[in-house]
Amino acid sequence: MGVLTMIILPVLLIVVAAQNELQPMEAGMEAGAAEPVPKDWTLTQYHYERCRYHVEFERKDLSTEKCEEQTHEEQSLSHIHNTIKALLEEEPPNNKGCPISGYVSFNGGCYKDFPEQKTYNQARQRCAEDGGQLAMPKDSATNTFISDLRNEDGFRWLGLTDVSSEGQWVFEDGKTLGSTGYSNWRPGEPNNVASAEDCVVFGTHARWNDLRCDESVGFICQIDQVTVCEHSEARTTENQYEYHWDLPRLTASRFTFEVQANHDVHVALSSQNQDLDDMYEIVIGGWGNSKSMIRRSKQGHDHAKVSTVEINSQTEYRAFWITWSSDGTIAVGRGGESQPFMQWKDPDPLSIAYAGYSTGFGSTGQWKFCPEASTPLKPHRDMAPEQLYQVLQQQQDKIREQENIIVTLQDRINSGIPEEQAPGGRYLPLT
Structure with a gap:
């Protein structure tokens, strides 16, 4: 009996099936796109692990397939659709960085x-x-x-x-x-x-x-919260004040990282993945690792400036986080601490979609970046209007993504697969 394993991501559906049981990739189909899903597979188990749903199906005995009525087949497919939709609507566990279970x-x-x-x-x-x-x-x-x-x-x-x-x-x-x-x-x-x-x-x-x-x-x-950038590949910045813009688009209003540097750790928050005249610049351990600042442009005015002696280290990684809110508040804190050591409220907030990073002025750096799981807020009668609008917009975007995945799955199922039984169907490991 073949085994079908599905890894459901927020915006991508990957289907891995028993060898030779899926149709060849159609011409023009992009690599990584979801392939057609076989008919008459039964859900056997699923579990959530590291931001992924692992969904496993088993194919029914083909000797009974010809005896089944078409209406029964449709019910089977409907059951699979409803099950996957329910999985997509579940909120994944959000205990990242919490040292004690239940928090x-x-x-x-x-x-x-x-x-x-x-x-x-x-x-x-x-x-x-x-x-x-x-x-x-x-x-x-x-x-x-x-x-x-x-x-x-x-x-x-x-x-x-x-x-x-x-x-x-x-x-x-x-x-x-x-x-x-x-x-x-x-x-x-x-x-x-x-x-x-x-x-x-x-x-x-x-x-x-x-x-x-x-x-x-x-x-x-x-x-x-304990900040540890697990499974993150280290990136290097040279002794050159030049931002790197090779990180993916930000999906949450929080940016978390670990860095090992002598001084002058720079992070830029921009609406585009490049330097702009209007963007936020956060300097951690400037002035010889003695001061930290928040600016509204590259090398611009210090809207916030605090003493942070020896905040960076040449010999060990130090963790930091940066958050921003709809009211214009930019906050910077150390990993493991919930309160910021520096913040500033911009009366005319800029849009933030990307983060850049740099060292310089006699300092090199090793960086690790922590993926952020956006924590969904629930609409609440006491929310500020702009925050309520933002939350509702996020929920609408999430529903639209889920609907697109379901439609894609429906199209794949309707396309069908060859009915020949693949010899020696085997379980393929998750990738």
């Missing part, structure tokens, strides 16, 4: 919902057992993502209190609420009922509410 990664951090009820201090202790803290949403996107993690309704503790000084809200990592420029209080909150509400919970619609710290509710923990 989900987003924007440099890893988060997990705990519906069991504990007091604020008990919840802090439970998070500490995982090496983390209670979740600290410091922007709208993170706040919405964390809120959507809740598997059950009800309050969840956040890592924010004014225990030390009434009205002075401080996150678990010591940063003040005011320093983030973001909050999401429910109307009328915080109200400090009976002068006893010093801790913060998620209420409905991702809104915050102050509550007594000795109340028992669920909680959400946050741990640092």
Whole structure:
């Protein structure tokens, strides 16, 4: 019995079948295109691994094929279509870089919902057992993502209190609420009922509410994401300030990499895969590995400039991430840390589609680039209009891609295959 294995990628369907059972490639068909799918194959198993769905079919005994009614054949094909469509609509696991199972990664951090009820201090202790803290949403996107993690309704503790000084809200990592420029209080909150509400919970619609710290509710923990660019081939930049534009188009609003260099690590973010007059330039460890900057053009004005002494290393890889948002905020952080060490908000944001990289000024570099799995956000009533539009547009694009794959599969199935049984059908390893 032959075996058919299908690897389903987001935009490409690759079909590998038992030897000699597929039609020869048609003239003009591009290499790597999906070949015709045989009729009367039965789904036996599938699993998700490393951003791919591995789908395996087995062909039915051909001795019974002639006895089957055409209507039964159509039902069999319909079952295969529906099964593949369901697989395409599943969200792949998104725990990349999370050191503990059950946590989900987003924007440099890893988060997990705990519906069991504990007091604020008990919840802090439970998070500490995982090496983390209670979740600290410091922007709208993170706040919405964390809120959507809740598997059950009800309050969840956040890592924010004014225990030390009434009205002075401080996150678990010591940063003040005011320093983030973001909050999401429910109307009328915080109200400090009976002068006893010093801790913060998620209420409905991702809104915050102050509550007594000795109340028992669920909680959400946050741990640092570990950045490791696995299976990434190292690329070299010479002692020449010239950007390399050989990376694929960006598919997420985050760029993660590891670099080994003396100093002057440069990353450009551009709307095209080339140098432009209007593009972002991020310098990490310039001025002899002592300062880092964000610019809006090559060698342009330093809109953000911070001290980062010895941030790069000549002897080991250092991990970094860069994110950008629809409100124009460019943030730069170290691998394993969820908070940026440098950021700037552009009042007139540029479009970003490609990343370039360079060293120079007496420095060479070895680079590894980490593929990003774009984390889909769910539409939410509290989203800013521009963010809601962006999320809905991404969902529409995803649906369109899935429909194109299904249509392509339908065309391949309708084209049919030779009905001769291939001798000694064998399983071909995944490539």
